[in-house]
Amino acid sequence: MELLKQRIVEDGIVKPGNVLKVDSFLNHQIDVELLNAIAAEFERIYGDRPISKVFTIEASGIAVACVVAQRFGVPLVFAKKAQSINLDGESFTTRIESYTHKRVYDVIVSKKYLSASDHILIIDDFLANGCSLDGLIDIAETAGATIEGIGIVIEKSFQLGGTQIRKRGYPLASLAIIEAMDAETGEIVFA
Amino acid sequence: MELLKQRIVEDGIVKPGNVLKVDSFLNHQIDVELLNAIAAEFERIYGDRPISKVFTIEASGIAVACVVAQRFGVPLVFAKKAQSINLDGESFTTRIESYTHKRVYDVIVSKKYLSASDHILIIDDFLANGCSLDGLIDIAETAGATIEGIGIVIEKSFQLGGTQIRKRGYPLASLAIIEAMDAETGEIVFA
Numbered sequence: 001m002e003l004l005k006q007r008i009v010e011d012g013i014v015k016p017g018n019v020l021k022v023d024s025f026l027n028h029q030i031d032v033e034l035l036n037a038i039a040a041e042f043e044r045i046y047g048d049r050p051i052s053k054v055f056t057i058e059a060s061g062i063a064v065a066c067v068v069a070q071r072f073g074v075p076l077v078f079a080k081k082a083q084s085i086n087l088d089g090e091s092f093t094t095r096i097e098s099y100t101h102k103r104v105y106d107v108i109v110s111k112k113y114l115s116a117s118d119h120i121l122i123i124d125d126f127l128a129n130g131c132s133l134d135g136l137i138d139i140a141e142t143a144g145a146t147i148e149g150i151g152i153v154i155e156k157s158f159q160l161g162g163t164q165i166r167k168r169g170y171p172l173a174s175l176a177i178i179e180a181m182d183a184e185t186g187e188i189v190f191a
Numbered sequence: 192m193e194l195l196k197q198r199i200v201e202d203g204i205v206k207p208g209n210v211l212k213v214d215s216f217l218n219h220q221i222d223v224e225l226l227n228a229i230a231a232e233f234e235r236i237y238g239d240r241p242i243s244k245v246f247t248i249e250a251s252g253i254a255v256a257c258v259v260a261q262r263f264g265v266p267l268v269f270a271k272k273a274q275s276i277n278l279d280g281e282s283f284t285t286r287i288e289s290y291t292h293k294r295v296y297d298v299i300v301s302k303k304y305l306s307a308s309d310h311i312l313i314i315d316d317f318l319a320n321g322c323s324l325d326g327l328i329d330i331a332e333t334a335g336a337t338i339e340g341i342g343i344v345i346e347k348s349f350q351l352g353g354t355q356i357r358k359r360g361y362p363l364a365s366l367a368i369i370e371a372m373d374a375e376t377g378e379i380v381f382a
Contacts, residue, residue, distance in 0.1 A: 031266055032264075059249035
């Protein structure tokens with residue numbers, strides 16, 4: 001998606017440790033116009049699938065997933081990190097390791113909101129080593145839901161999450177795939 | 192807002208400890224059609240204000256704030272809980288106590304995304320004792336931003352956050368105000 005790649009080149013900042021900061025438009029300040037264009041692109045890719053729900057994980061996936069759900073005209077379900085006293089009863093749970101936050105999270109989804117009758121589109125802002133996405137897939141499979149597609153805004157293909165998930169046969173579309181980036185020069189190479 | 196109140200009566204669940212669960216449509220599974228109607232209502236209330244940014248806090252405020260930002264055609268900025276290695280440089284910080292999660296959070300906003308030139312609309316899903324909202328107001332005031340309005344989806348007026356914030360002179364609009372609720376009978380009384 002050219003508009004997105006241009007924006008990454010213009011406003012993304014490469015930091016040491018394979019960190020790409022897109023805080024100015026994607027995950028701290030959010031350019032909602034760009035999200036509209038991103039949602040339109042996911043609709044172009046997955047619009048023929050019988051999507052019943054969009055599925056993501058808090059927190060930074062929520063905004064993009066919300067606009068995608070709006071475009072598909074279906075509810076959004078987001079997985080929650082850690083137990084909350086506002087969630088009771090039976091939940092699907094899994095455990096994910098956050099590369100960004102250097103910690104392990106328990107992730108939960110109420111069984112009321114994901115079931116074997118659901119056809120889901122999984123949406124997330126980033127795919128690097130794939131821990132978050134593995135967690136979402138794990139929950140979806142445990143629920144028996146059909147994964148109709150996975151939509152990622154930015155994939156870092158030099159980390160192996162995307163490769164492994166494609167090998168497992170899931171339909172995975174990333175709107176910008178970064179093959180290499182250099183914290184010293186700031187250079188970003190797209191696939 | 193009648194549509195919202197009806198939905199709360201139909202699908203909200205009153206739990207002991209003054210907890211209202213609206214997980215089925217607002218903060219776990221999200222009815223995006225309802226968010227569109229909520230955003231339209233906030234536009235009706237604050238549409239004449241010169242809003243430059245919508246401001247909220249992760250995680251459950253993001254979805255509603257995103258759809259409001261979309262309707263106003265402005266960026267969304269969300270405050271982040273706890274330090275992330277993806278946020279560097281200078282940040283505004285404050286500390287909030289979560290009633291729901293029974294813990295204290297450090298909350299940060301990059302100085303790049305909130306400034307004295309901003310006219311903001313603060314949006315959140317819930318207002319009870321007001322700790323989250325106090326934190327957002329604190330950050331906005333430190334940044335020198337003008338608070339043009341505050342929009343809350345559900346206010347529990349038997350807790351005192353809303354009363355205190357109105358006393359301080361902020362324009363605060365809550366789309367559903369709950370005056371009393373009973374966990375035994377499930378009854379919800381709107382103001």
